[in-house]
Amino acid sequence: MTDSTLEAQSPKLETDLKEIAADVVRRAMAGGATAAEAVVREGDEFSALVRLGQIETLKESGSKAIGVRVFFGQSAASTYSSDFSREGIECMVKSALELAKVTSEDPYGGIPEPSQLGSLPGDLDLYYEDVYSLPGAERIDYARRAEKAALDFDPRIKNSEGGSFDAATGHKVLANSHGFVGEYRRSYCSVAAVPIAQSEDGGMQRDYWFSVARSLSRLEPAEQVGKIAAQRTVRRLGARKAKTAQVPIVFDPMVANSILDHIFEGVNGDSVYRGASFLAGKLGQKIAGDNVTVIDDGTMPGGFGTSPFDGEGVPTRRTVVIENGVLKSYLLNTYTAKKLGLQTTANASRGLAGTPGIGPGNYFLQPGTKTPQQIIAGIGEGLYVTEFLGHGVNLVTGDYSRGASGLWISGGELTFPVEEITVAGNLKQMFFNISELGNDLEFRGAMACPTIRIDGLTVGGE
Numbered sequence: 001m002t003d004s005t006l007e008a009q010s011p012k013l014e015t016d017l018k019e020i021a022a023d024v025v026r027r028a029m030a031g032g033a034t035a036a037e038a039v040v041r042e043g044d045e046f047s048a049l050v051r052l053g054q055i056e057t058l059k060e061s062g063s064k065a066i067g068v069r070v071f072f073g074q075s076a077a078s079t080y081s082s083d084f085s086r087e088g089i090e091c092m093v094k095s096a097l098e099l100a101k102v103t104s105e106d107p108y109g110g111i112p113e114p115s116q117l118g119s120l121p122g123d124l125d126l127y128y129e130d131v132y133s134l135p136g137a138e139r140i141d142y143a144r145r146a147e148k149a150a151l152d153f154d155p156r157i158k159n160s161e162g163g164s165f166d167a168a169t170g171h172k173v174l175a176n177s178h179g180f181v182g183e184y185r186r187s188y189c190s191v192a193a194v195p196i197a198q199s200e201d202g203g204m205q206r207d208y209w210f211s212v213a214r215s216l217s218r219l220e221p222a223e224q225v226g227k228i229a230a231q232r233t234v235r236r237l238g239a240r241k242a243k244t245a246q247v248p249i250v251f252d253p254m255v256a257n258s259i260l261d262h263i264f265e266g267v268n269g270d271s272v273y274r275g276a277s278f279l280a281g282k283l284g285q286k287i288a289g290d291n292v293t294v295i296d297d298g299t300m301p302g303g304f305g306t307s308p309f310d311g312e313g314v315p316t317r318r319t320v321v322i323e324n325g326v327l328k329s330y331l332l333n334t335y336t337a338k339k340l341g342l343q344t345t346a347n348a349s350r351g352l353a354g355t356p357g358i359g360p361g362n363y364f365l366q367p368g369t370k371t372p373q374q375i376i377a378g379i380g381e382g383l384y385v386t387e388f389l390g391h392g393v394n395l396v397t398g399d400y401s402r403g404a405s406g407l408w409i410s411g412g413e414l415t416f417p418v419e420e421i422t423v424a425g426n427l428k429q430m431f432f433n434i435s436e437l438g439n440d441l442e443f444r445g446a447m448a449c450p451t452i453r454i455d456g457l458t459v460g461g462e
Contacts, residue, residue: 021175024068029177031097033070035111036177040066043170050143051162067352070096074105080352108338114178118315125302127185128215131167139165142191142222149226150195154234161194180313191222193229197237205236239417242461248382249457255385256449260365265395268358269336278398287327288431294322298361305362305446311350319345333358360446367450368437375436375453377412383459398427422460
């Protein structure tokens with residue numbers, strides 16, 4: 001199929017999905033609902049996993065589904081279906097209407113006010129047809145090349161959990177009874193490798209690396225991904241326990257993301273109004289050091305967390321969550337905003353059915369000016385964490401204790417790998433003890449964090 005054929009077909013497809021969504025809302029209102037919204041989603045996915053050069057799994061699928069949420073006053077219910085026939089849609093709407101009549105009322109329920117609705121204008125750089133431009137054999141070859149580069153890197157790499165290549169496109173339409181109809185398309189592709197290395201004494205280690213992009217042209221070369229995965233794996237060989245000590249800890253960007261995730265959980269309107277967050281009641285207060293600024297921005301062109309509107313049809317925006325250590329905003333949808341007497345921050349996220357939750361836009365910790373090497377060079381004895389295991393974090397009290405592995409820092413250099421250790425502290429102090437921030441902020445998803453150094457934590461080992 002040529003590009004021009006696709007272009008000729010796609011406007012019709014778009015009108016169909018928008019028309020279906022608007023029709024579902026009309027049916028719900030005709031059935032007596034006081035408010036309604038419909039979501040229509042369709043997409044294609046491709047996934048290839050190659051292990052030791054042989055195809056292990058190959059998956060290609062297309063899906064299409066629709067969901068509706070209806071309100072009778074302050075009672076709501078939702079249903080969803082993948083049956084797009086007239087009867088299927090009628091049945092889905094009817095079920096939702098019947099369910100809504102018997103559910104309990106919630107004074108904070110409802111869809112956003114008409115004045116809150118809208119969609120960001122222009123092209124947000126979210127969709128590229130080239131993610132599906134490769135023939136099947138070349139997609140599989142992408143996975144094979146990544147794995148081969150890892151296996152060829154070092155003779156100690158004896159095995160592999162595989163190389164993979166994934167591609168997906170999606171199209172989403174949202175319509176509601178205030179007359180809002182919005183839509184957008186997204187695409188992404190990724191390549192990854194997970195090699196396994198073995199030392200002379202038989203000890204085994206694994207690690208990984210990946211690249212993800214909206215467009216095939218922006219993906220890192222498969223060979224580079226395999227090589228980095230191999231380097232990360234080999235440096236873990238011969239890992240040992242470290243002595244128990246209180247030392248500076250440097251978090252590699254991939255694990256630093258988890259610290260950022262704890263802040264996200266802490267500012268999530270759901271946990272705030274339930275009193276299940278260590279940041280509840282802290283708006284306007286200092287909760288971190290002066291160097292900590294956290295931003296949530298759903299408007300960044302090409303971002304993995306970018307969309308023209310959120311899960312309720314409110315235009316996405318840039319929200320400063322923490323500014324120079326001061327908590328400026330929680331992240332809210334319309335429900336949690338009403339609960340807390342605040343305004344939505346356009347962070348509603350939702351599937352086809354159920355009430356909207358809260359999700360990040362492009363959520364990141366603003367980087368500093370030092371390279372990771374400069375941060376490590378300033379540490380006499382310390383730990384560079386490359387992996388966390390388990391989830392020992394209490395978001396109510398802030399108590400923090402997680403299994404970890406990484407590399408020991410001595411004399412400003414990475415010296416030997418360590419494993420079977422724990423890192424312990426309390427989130428309330430940890431955010432004040434972020435003493436240095438790297439300049440290596442890079443988005444590999446909707447959340448991103450640079451290298452960070454945190455002081456005052458305890459490493460539990462021998």
